[in-house]
Amino acid sequence: MFKRVSLDTWAVLLALAAALLVRFGVLKTIPW
Amino acid sequence: MGSAAIRRSADAVPEKTATRPGNAAGLIPGILLLAVVGYAGKFIEHFIASYGKAHHLVLPNIEYVLWAILIGLAISNTVGVSGIFRAGVATYEFWLKAGIVLLGARFLLGDVRRLGGLSLVLIAIEVVLALTFMTYLGRAFKLKPKLISLLAVGSSICGVSAIIAAQGAIDADEEDSSYAIAAILLLGAISLFLFPVVGHMLHLSDRAYGLWAGLAVDNTAEATAAGALYSDAAGKVAVLAKTCRNATIGFIVLGYAIYWASKGQAAEVENKGAFLWRKFPKFILGFLLISLLATVGFFTKPQLTAVGNLSRWAFLLTFAGVGLRTNLRELSKQGARPFIVGAVGEIVIALITLGLVFGADHWYHL
Numbered sequence: 001m002f003k004r005v006s007l008d009t010w011a012v013l014l015a016l017a018a019a020l021l022v023r024f025g026v027l028k029t030i031p032w
Numbered sequence: 033m034g035s036a037a038i039r040r041s042a043d044a045v046p047e048k049t050a051t052r053p054g055n056a057a058g059l060i061p062g063i064l065l066l067a068v069v070g071y072a073g074k075f076i077e078h079f080i081a082s083y084g085k086a087h088h089l090v091l092p093n094i095e096y097v098l099w100a101i102l103i104g105l106a107i108s109n110t111v112g113v114s115g116i117f118r119a120g121v122a123t124y125e126f127w128l129k130a131g132i133v134l135l136g137a138r139f140l141l142g143d144v145r146r147l148g149g150l151s152l153v154l155i156a157i158e159v160v161l162a163l164t165f166m167t168y169l170g171r172a173f174k175l176k177p178k179l180i181s182l183l184a185v186g187s188s189i190c191g192v193s194a195i196i197a198a199q200g201a202i203d204a205d206e207e208d209s210s211y212a213i214a215a216i217l218l219l220g221a222i223s224l225f226l227f228p229v230v231g232h233m234l235h236l237s238d239r240a241y242g243l244w245a246g247l248a249v250d251n252t253a254e255a256t257a258a259g260a261l262y263s264d265a266a267g268k269v270a271v272l273a274k275t276c277r278n279a280t281i282g283f284i285v286l287g288y289a290i291y292w293a294s295k296g297q298a299a300e301v302e303n304k305g306a307f308l309w310r311k312f313p314k315f316i317l318g319f320l321l322i323s324l325l326a327t328v329g330f331f332t333k334p335q336l337t338a339v340g341n342l343s344r345w346a347f348l349l350t351f352a353g354v355g356l357r358t359n360l361r362e363l364s365k366q367g368a369r370p371f372i373v374g375a376v377g378e379i380v381i382a383l384i385t386l387g388l389v390f391g392a393d394h395w396y397h398l
Binding site for chain 1: 314317
């Protein structure tokens with residue numbers, strides 16, 4: 001299953017997961 | 033290192049390496065190296081600013097982007113990147129794509145529609161002019177026809193990804209594609225440093241410069257870096273314009289695939305819809321989704337800042353990777369003629385796109 005998922009798709013999934021973690025308060029502040 | 037090694041360094045993460053969980057541990061050293069180099073760039077920027085402030089000195093503000101790239105270049109062109117780090121360093125393109133998706137939080141859909149629509153019109157003009165010019169130039173220099181196609185696709189649309197997409201579609205030689213990739217990578221490294229200088233000399237606004245960098249610099253990583261080197265706002269616009277350019281990749285590659293198939297020198301494209309979907313960069317959909325969520329108020333303002341900062345961290349890894357994967361000595365070994373054709377083409381494309389941006393700025397007040 002993992003082989004079928006492209007690099008692009010993994011990047012999108014990771015980014016969306018990170019954004020959701022921010023939205024639901026798991027990641028509260030991200031310093032820069 | 034021959035053509036195979038250049039392909040390895042340019043071709044981001046090979047799919048199998050990137051997606052097999054068993055190999056994930058092998059990526060860690062390289063990703064840590066990206067983080068260390070990127071953070072060192074950020075540290076130097078901060079250190080110079082603090083030093084200047086503490087000693088009442090006016091020091092030039094050199095962005096972390098440039099430091100990260102320079103440190104990476106220094107490593108890859110002196111001691112080299114050891115084998116243990118290579119797989120992880122190659123993930124820089126993965127972080128680039130994740131960063132672009134997260135950058136969607138800093139755009140409202142209205143901006144995407146306005147700037148993206150304008151970018152697409154300019155891209156259509158640029159692509160037609162660039163493909164035509166590169167084709168004639170390649171013929172004048174007596175390059176092989178498929179190498180001309182690869183150079184034309186690489187310099188008019190999307191650099192390395194476009195060349196790799198086109199290579200399979202038109203059955204081009206490995207050697208031709210590594211020539212084209214080497215030329216595009218070397219020219220990308222040069223334009224990364226030249227574009228901000230020219231932009232400042234011409235006093236371009238952030239939007240005009242960002243649009244120019246997005247339209248003219250070939251690789252997405254280099255276009256992002258060239259934009260960020262100018263200013264944060266220019267970096268945003270450069271990513272948007274480059275993303276629009278990336279969206280056209282499938283159509284151009286399909287056109288070339290049909291052309292070479294009609295000459296009996298490439299396989300027929302059976303299902304054109306499936307072909308377009310396969311070649312379409314999926315991260316663009318992620319970017320649009322995050323932008324949509326930001327527009328409808330899914331995130332609060334502090335959350336939007338947090339998501340934007342996540343995007344900056346992802347780009348930090350990317351910029352470190354741009355320097356670390358660029359071995360100037362190896363790239364320059366690939367022969368003069370493809371490089372000369374690429375260089376002349378790049379200069380002409382840069383001038384054409386600059387003219388387009390001036391025109392757009394005049395009529396639409398970027």
